Amino acid sequence: MEEYTLKPGQIGDPLNRVDGRLKVTGGARYAAEYNLPGITFGVLTTSTITKGRIRAIDTKAAEKAPGVLAVVTHKNSPKVPGYNAGTDNEGSRVYGQEFRVFYDDRIYYNNQPVALVIADTLERATYAASLVSVTYNEDKHQTNIKTQTEKAIKPERPEDYARGEANAYKKAPVRIEQDYHTPIHVHNPMEPHAATAVWETNDKVIVYNKAQGVKLAQKDIMKSFDLKAENVRIHSPFVGGAFGSSSRIWPQEMAAILGAKHVGRPVKVVLKRDQVFNMVGYRPRSIQKVGLGATADGKLIGVTHEAMGLTSTYEQFTERIVHPTKSLYSSPNLNAVYKLVPLDLSTPCWTRGPGESSGSFALESAMDELAYALNMDPLTLRLKNFADKDPENDKPWSSNFLKTCYEQGAERFGWSKRNPKPRSMRAGDMLVGMGMSAGIYKAERAPASARAKLLADGSLVVQSAAADVGPGTYTIMTQIAADTMGLPVGKVRFELGDSSFPQAPPQYGSHTTASVGSAVHDVCVALKQRLQELAINKQGSALYQASADDLVFADNAIRLKGRSNGVTYTEILKLNNLPELEVTKESKSGPEKETFSTKSFCATFIEVHVHPATGMVQVKRVVSAVDAGKIMNLKTARSQVLGSTIWGIGMALMEEGVIDHRFGRYMNKDLAEYHVPVCADTPDIDVILIDKPDPIVSPTGAKGIGEIGMVGFAAAVANAVYHATGKRIRELPITPDKLV
Amino acid sequence: MINFRYVRPTTRQACVTALVSDPTAQFIAGGTNLIDLMKRGVTAPEKVVDINALTLRSIDKQGSGIRIGALALNSAVADHPMIRQQQPLLTQALNAGASAQIRNMATMGGNMLQRTRCHYFYDTALPCNKREPGSGCGALEGFNRIHAIFGTSDRDPKTACIAVHPSDMCVALVALDATVLVTGPNGERRIPFVDFHRLPGNTPERDTNLERGELILAIDVPDNAFARHTHYLKVRDRNSYAFALVSVAAALDLSNSTIRDARLAMGGVAHKPWRLLDAEKALVGKPATEATFRQAADIAMQGAKAFEHNAFKIRMAPSSIVEALKTAARPA
């Protein structure tokens, strides 16, 4: 790695989170913490059947309970004009009719909201919600994709793809064909979803929620209630984890807004943990088939990936499950097919590495199986099939350091010490296994705007309607602004999470740094330009009539190169009689981006120990090498990979939302039974950041790092488990029962 | 959760009276199980009788054993020098349970009376004969991965129950021949630990043989010669903070490498902590070898019966027994 020394706060510096102190002292306010004057508490009563109609709903007992203000149901709910607008799918991210809260008597999924009980305290609302009594006309439901595969449909927005000949793998000298299954994952952020709504006037609403995109939330609510942008305000400055689950408006927002309209007071709705399982999306279960065919020396000649996902009966949620397959390896022949099975469940939604995480489990497990069929090292096989350009579209990569990831990862891990024979390595009683995988994830950049305000005291405020759901956006944007402006980080305040700020894309798809970071960079460049003009055009300025080429920006000032004389930013404002200086700028990529394929890459190396008597698996070592372009902050970037790794361990070994299909209800709807890794499951994690700027994706050189670490991860663990035990587990999670 | 009255009597008698006088009343100790169940609507006491004002926290030498107060915290017991030296199996089992935070709240009595983690018991929208007698057993033909393989009630749908008792601590205590001291409306009595918990039979709503109003005062653990050779093995879906799929408490008294005496019990397999008396007998007098342990495991598994999702326990349990015995037999 290139040696360079960083100044504190400079781009790349592992600056501590600027909002860290607020978070650990309780100073950061989350969606459920806005105790506005006159606040009331709404608790949802939910359906206990999976499909059918409400026959009768008796709210009398609840209404009479102490402290209750109202009970909102489909019978008395304020109307939502947007719900009747029909299915307008133009531009909507999910095809179909969104779930309509308190709209009619229909039940589409179990634990669906049927009433909102509003009371003066949370406890009273909770109790009264248990008094709402509902009877149903129940219809037969289906929630099990495994028994419904013949109902699979081609989605309205297909992801299918082909190059060369279909199913060419079948004719290859060496081939494998296998089925792989991944379960439902529930995002389960620590902070349960919450929304507080206030109608300021009859047609002006403020919502405090947790949102990955305040502008998106604003748009959804504008559309639902037929309101103008200035009459819908979304506040979401802090988000306690989201992972995709706050990327659209859900029942808690709608219920709070409708409840607040009904009682004429602010209403707060916080989902209970079991409601988080049903109401805010989840990663859908997948059934996949992968066929790989290669020459005897390991060149892929045919790849087939058939994937099936589940969706609700009212919407078609599609994800990028076959995307890694299209681009990761060069194979002249490739066909990918993706189908959906509509079931009586709520609509799934994007979940960290949405599609890529599940799809890569199948692809990267299959690559390992092919390596064994070829009697070839799995890393060698991957290197042999490295794609020099993106085989999906023949475009050159904007940057691709996957080979460097392989090389540095293998070196750090000690891959060469691996004896490829399954069950050949031991540590005491434990079976030792080593596995690896590759990952690919889109590196996108969306148009974004930022506003920069230089204040009279020389401090800078930068605003953009971005989100920080945990990755450290506050910190990185502060760094980019400080670095670009030549200001110490202490002089910069970055603000986000307010729909009144300049437009920013939502925080998903790992493109905040490339998009908003570019806007912050560009607005600061524009601000510098303005300052420079003011400094050289103003009589009395030490830089009056200086040549722009001779100037440098550093330490709160513009100076002549190599000289100490110059003017500070404060002086420039003062000289020009300006109380402050504000610039807003939109930033987007140029047309040249379209001529490149832009992706992040990673290679993951895993060592597991498997206890032969009990089947318990311990991930002992992780080396994750990531090419995410230029690293903005070594610490927050590394933390993103740590987070992906830990979730990857959960995905590989324990996470699964289990439904009893007879009832359509989740079995493990709490954090005691829905297992995510704890400290005892979390090993030494070695993160290698290749840290090479991408010249195309963004002016800062950043690609994206939020999700790439999960792509392929579960397969690396499964491959290591195979190496340890000789057992190939093709259905996640790899729990002890599958290994004894 | 319903509104409830809260009382905190200061004498044992007053606690018992407070409970007996109200048919829905329940004791509360650490609250780590009761409060969860109240929030989920699984239980709805109109009166909660807090017993924490009682002096039942001590851990003392008592005759030829140790007496542990019912309110002693799980963490305090696990860390107590006397327990660690003389009853290490209990320390191991306690530390395998829950999390450090929960063990700092959880009491001995509460741990014994914690309810099953059966999914159907926890969800009031689903049938459960334990929660609502006569409503059916959701698990019998449902998702029964964590359920019992021994001593189940599975014939009559109105009384069927295949739930397991979730405690780790109790597996050690049943192996260690503990006795439970209780007081109640009819005075004090002692209950051998093996008889404390029940099989579901046709009253799955009853977890134990405690009578209504009875209050646990203490647990007596007799001295033994096992301290050098014990092991608590817990197989679970993650490496901490998960209930046992299967667990084994093993204690051996070895002379050279001959087994002089043995204790063996399993968790996660039955409606009660599952003592393996026949397997113990098969161990005594034999050499401490893998062959001996396998034989004991075979005996232990007699009568096991699996359901749709828990057949793996029939493989996992015997290999875990062998593993636990092997580990226990290693030189201390």
Ligand SMILES: Cc1cc2nc3c(=O)[nH]c(=O)nc-3n(C[C@H](O)[C@H](O)[C@H](O)COP(=O)(O)OP(=O)(O)OC[C@H]3O[C@@H](n4cnc5c(N)ncnc54)[C@H](O)[C@@H]3O)c2cc1C
């Ligand atoms: C997330 C989670 C994970 C857990 N994991 C594990 C695990 O892995 N292994 C494990 O063994 N346990 C586990 N537990 C359970 C934990 O051990 C119990 O919750 C705890 O031991 C209960 O003790 P308590 O004092 O809090 O009981 P409480 O909740 O106060 O009471 C439980 C019951 O006991 C009754 N009771 C309490 N004391 C007395 C008394 N002296 N006399 C008569 N009745 C009494 C109460 O009336 C109540 O019915 C877990 C719990 C949680 C929440």
